[in-house]
Amino acid sequence: MANVSLAQFHQTFFEESAEGLAAMESALLALDDGGDAELVHGIFRAAHSIKGGAATFGFPEMAAFTHEAESLLDELRDGRRAIDAGMVELLLRTVDCLRGMFERAQGGQPLADADSEQLRQALAAAMQRGATAETSPGKQAAPANDAKVTCWKILFRPHPGMLAGGNDPLRLLRELAELGRLDVRPELDRLPKLAVLPTDECHIGWQIELHGNTTRAAIAAVFDWVEDECELQIEPAVTVSVVTEPVVVPVATAGATIGDAAPRAAREVSTAGEGGSVRVGIDKIDGLIDLVGELVITQSMLDTFREEFDMARLDQLQQGLAQLARHARALQESVMGIRMLPISAVFNRFPRLVRDLSQKLGKQVKLDLVGEHTELDKTVLEKIGDPLVHLVRNAIDHGLESPARRRAAGKSDTGTLRLEASHRGGSIVVEISDDGAGLNRDAIVAKAIQRGLMAPTDQLSDEAVAELIFQPGFSTAATTTDLSGRGVGMDVVRRNVVDLGGSVHIRSQPGSGTLFTITLPLTLAIIDGLTAAVGDERYIVPLVSIVESVQLRAEAIRTVVGGGELFRFRDAYVPIIRLREAFAAHGVDAADDGGLVIVVEGGDTRVGLLVDALIGQQQAVVKSLEAHYQRVNGISGATILADGSVALIVDVVGLVRMQGRRRAA
């Protein structure tokens, strides 16, 4: 069994530790607001688990680091040390440092760095400060050197209750026998009469002679667990020579009975990439098993029709099929549910972020988190974190005003930042709103003109001005603070969201705040789409990107030199992409008059997709094209239609990009 690979537990360890760190962080923040002792217990437990896991799974530097924090927490927990703001700050930094260590651990890099070493010392120093007297003696003298003893006399008299504690004297004697040859004499004088002998008590003692080259420590180790449950004497019987030089050993090592404390597991770097795993609640799995059970029952019911079928049972067959459809749908929903995680996993980092940022900027911010239990797809969840962080940073940095300015504007000193997640139809909506100053229209317009994003003469609606901030390279901050000026602009936020099949919208009211609305698909595994035909081919266009489908009229088409074809759609000209041409499908496009155009929006560009016919709306289970074939530009995946044929799913954003390149070329 020595070859049990500890690496297989690394991923689980990383995941539970990330949860532990998040719990530590929120408990520390709550402590900051004057929390109770139970919080400290929770923080201690989390640190304690991480230390134990780190030591077990072969991360000694992390174990050593966490040990310092744990010692400090232990004293806080016992009330031996008071909690103050400095302590909370130090522990928050510890949480950050551990996060860094975990990141490096997942990347297989060395865990400790200059920062962690510095912090470890800071923790140790904090431990020294105001440390109360050591409760246990640090050192104790070991018994005399007994290497030359070859025979030991042992008296072992278990207390009657020892058996109840699960320690069997016979086991101890057997273990002792492994150290050398035993001569055992039982003491039966205290044994009660058989008639009154309790079967669950031990009334026998033993006088043992152990012949062999062994040490007192080795013998004592056998009785380690029962020290306080028996009378025990260990004496050398025959002494060749006794050297009475005391040897000093730290008491801590004496406690490590089972093996030595050094973790021997060589670090096996697990490639913890995006593969990852999902922790699923038992109730979800139980629900799934339940459904499968029902499915099997329905299936066996339908199976009876194979043997004998007459029209009299048609009703029953139809019922069975309807039931099967119901189960399939429920099963689909449950399986999708397994990939769903609550958005609290992302929301949880904001209390800390908001606290640190507002302190740094001298602003007062109250954070409201609403709908934390809203669940969304794990992949979406992982990728929505960064855009949300950016929006929150922006809101505090640029949106909310300083207390003085707020007071001048007749508002309360404390600004409110609100994050709300909710389900709306087949989508998840995340709203980030603040009651700050709102967008500065004049500053945006000035900047846009300077950047050449609009002409000075353009008259834009408020909505259009707000949209400008999503343009690449746009930033209105007069000086780039180190908070938002991280080279990531709103354009990246929008691109990230669009890549997930979602959209971002902004609404701003001068003087009273800004609202960002992010709409995200519930899952990436199933999409609602419109099936269209081009020759024999079937394409599915995601419903979220569709603006409208229109019949093309010849007079609405314009051809631009070098710009391809455009058609007039609601007072604007929209480029036409002929899907047949784009994907080299068979056949010829119908005459311009009467062709069908699906107007879609990808990113912030509208294009019209020319197809032969619309077939209908359906849900499509997305299958990766890359996994089965290769990546194809303009196609995001494939699905299998009801008749068994394959339809390709159009990647609208990719297609728009392709079109842009073709025009530029």
Added chain:
Amino acid sequence: MAKILAVDDSASMRGMVAFTLRGAGYEVSEAENGQLALDAARGTRFDLVLADVNMPVMDGISMVRELRTLSEYKGVPMLMLTTESHTDKKMEGKAAGATGWLVKPFDPEQLLATVKRVLG
């Protein structure tokens, strides 16, 4: 083969313990905290209980104390898995009725050696 109940709030620890013991042929059940362990122990009679000390809901020491009040758990070995080399925690566990302890970190070999030592 002997039935073992592994109690730990850490999934990785529990996983390591359960995997190691199953590999050696033991039948292993897992519980996330003392309370769930008690529920499991009331349904099945385990031959050995391995329990973490620090757990939410119900800690390992309280769990051992509760388990010992059940007649079918008199004499059943119960080991505390603990990183605390503090003598007081061990003694607290012993006083509650634990058979002994296994100090973390331990590797699969050490775990098996101790389990064999207890189960014979």
